[in-house]
Amino acid sequence: MPAPQGPQPPASAPVVADDPDKGFRFGSYGRVIAGDDLHGGKPERIAIVAHSPRVVEDSYLELDTSYGFTTEEGYKIRPVITLAFDGTLFHDTGEFDAHPALRNMYLDAQVTKDLSLWAGSRMYRGDDIYLLDYWPLDDQNTVGAGLLYRPMVATHGEGHDGLELAVAGGLNRLNVPFQYQTISVQDPAQGATTVTQLNRQRFVASGSVAYIHDNGPGNLSVKGKIHGELHELPSGAYKREDGTFQALPSDGGYLIGAELSLYGFQPAESKFRRHVNLFVRYASGLASFDELAPPTTFGPDLKTSKASELSFGIAGNYDHALGNVMIGFLSRNFTDATGQANDVNNGWEYALDVRPLAKLAHGFFAGADLSYQARFPKGLNAITLKAEDPAVFQIAPMLVYSPMGPSGYDRPQIRFLYRGAHLNEGALDLYVPDDPRHGHPWVHFLGVEAEWWFNSTTYKR
Numbered sequence: 001m002p003a004p005q006g007p008q009p010p011a012s013a014p015v016v017a018d019d020p021d022k023g024f025r026f027g028s029y030g031r032v033i034a035g036d037d038l039h040g041g042k043p044e045r046i047a048i049v050a051h052s053p054r055v056v057e058d059s060y061l062e063l064d065t066s067y068g069f070t071t072e073e074g075y076k077i078r079p080v081i082t083l084a085f086d087g088t089l090f091h092d093t094g095e096f097d098a099h100p101a102l103r104n105m106y107l108d109a110q111v112t113k114d115l116s117l118w119a120g121s122r123m124y125r126g127d128d129i130y131l132l133d134y135w136p137l138d139d140q141n142t143v144g145a146g147l148l149y150r151p152m153v154a155t156h157g158e159g160h161d162g163l164e165l166a167v168a169g170g171l172n173r174l175n176v177p178f179q180y181q182t183i184s185v186q187d188p189a190q191g192a193t194t195v196t197q198l199n200r201q202r203f204v205a206s207g208s209v210a211y212i213h214d215n216g217p218g219n220l221s222v223k224g225k226i227h228g229e230l231h232e233l234p235s236g237a238y239k240r241e242d243g244t245f246q247a248l249p250s251d252g253g254y255l256i257g258a259e260l261s262l263y264g265f266q267p268a269e270s271k272f273r274r275h276v277n278l279f280v281r282y283a284s285g286l287a288s289f290d291e292l293a294p295p296t297t298f299g300p301d302l303k304t305s306k307a308s309e310l311s312f313g314i315a316g317n318y319d320h321a322l323g324n325v326m327i328g329f330l331s332r333n334f335t336d337a338t339g340q341a342n343d344v345n346n347g348w349e350y351a352l353d354v355r356p357l358a359k360l361a362h363g364f365f366a367g368a369d370l371s372y373q374a375r376f377p378k379g380l381n382a383i384t385l386k387a388e389d390p391a392v393f394q395i396a397p398m399l400v401y402s403p404m405g406p407s408g409y410d411r412p413q414i415r416f417l418y419r420g421a422h423l424n425e426g427a428l429d430l431y432v433p434d435d436p437r438h439g440h441p442w443v444h445f446l447g448v449e450a451e452w453w454f455n456s457t458t459y460k461r
Contacts, residue, residue, distance in 0.1 A: 022076070027064035027455025032089075033057065035447015042092075043445040046421045048390045048430065051134040051330055053353040053371035055396045056419050056445050058087035062103060064456050075110040082123075103141075114152075119145040124168055126208070126227070127259065127277055129315040130409075131328030131353040131369075136279040136313045137227040137257045141292055142204050144170020158216030164225075166208045171201040178248075178294035183239050197239050200248070203232045204291055210259075218268030222261065229255040231286040251303045253285025272319035273407045279313035288334070297336040297345065307337035317408050323358040323365060324408035344379035355408070363403040369396040369417075381429050388426030395420055396445075412452035419445040 033056065035043050045056045061084065068078040082104035088097060106120025124146070126138040146168030153161040173179050181198035210225035235250040259279050266272035288307040289295040295304045311332040318325050331350040336343055350373070357367035374391040381388050398417035404410045421443040431438040 022068045025066050029062040029453045029456040031451040032059045033449045035445055038444040046392050048375055048427050049349040049351050049373045051132045052373055054133040055369045061085045077109045079107050080104050115149050117147050129313050129328040132330055136281055142170025142172050159214045162212040164210040169205040171203055173201045176294050198236045200234050200236045205230045221264035225259040227257045251286050253287035255283040255287040257281030271405050273409055274318050276316040281311050283309040297338050299337050299339050304337040306339045308335045319407045325356040326408045328353045342379045344377045347377040349375040365400040384429050390427035391424045392427050393422045415449045
């Protein structure tokens, strides 16, 4: 799985330049975690669903740089480069082996007042469910190009109506045998040489349309959005270890989803942010699986056409003078590609996470992160051969220092917390019998977390 990424930074996050589209801009998203599981070990994120609560997660860093140029017509052009590092910290390992990745390397160009283009390598995202670290609709990582058209439709008082039309297309080729393979062959001149046997790029095309009815500061505003994707993979041939060849058929899938957002109903003069986002999406075939990982199951025809995913999500935040509360919810029904009805991979699952924080003094908050995640598989546990419904309850009291503002989205933030996660018998039985974790229904964490973001919105289309 790819490293989890940072949430959507709010519009009022601190900035380091007056005009982010002109000249040099530096931004960053980062999080660092330090603590103990009360048994002398490193903390562990407990996840029995595809997108679990993020109260305990690995350290991660993004360094975002760009430089904006202005054309003679006054339009903006800027190259964007984002260097990311996973949680391999020198002070954890004592080794100089940080794992970097180029998460963005693209050129963004404003063509007209309403139209912009981009081309390159980009993580391309919409709105997220922050507490679950998940983007329900547009969340793509490809090398390609796209355009965004944002005309003003109408104005009314302090508000306006706007339209967003976005299309993008891109490719990826993972360095896994599912998509790429090199083999050694005879070379009459040199004895042997390496050639590419399998070379399959996954193509992802996406399109979305959104209508925004913004009623101005302090008034309830509405955004509606429809999003769709097409995924295609060409055929190829994989060479087995015994020298025979396995024909891999072409494959494909599609995704369609919708979002309804209510926002802007905080006092106009405040620094609060209030919103509720509702999501629904359906994916079929290849689109049921992450584009940064090979499919986990296949049908007898070696295709993913029988796989599907239906999900519903909620993300919300409510800021108040007394504190703030965030909520994240995702319900997901997944069917794998095998075509077997009574498969342990199939079934419903859900995760609910609520984080209320009460204001103590300027910059200081106290509260807790409360979450519950559960799975209802249609098959038997492969180890116990019993029908079990895994479930995990987590409670995480925390003291938060958030000096940049009163909102649940304000960062930087330092959190001192304890996390206790209780696994029921079904969740414990997901471990093999000899795994020491099988005998610990409670998993603890006591420590500190730091999280920040500023000028790190370049993945937002």
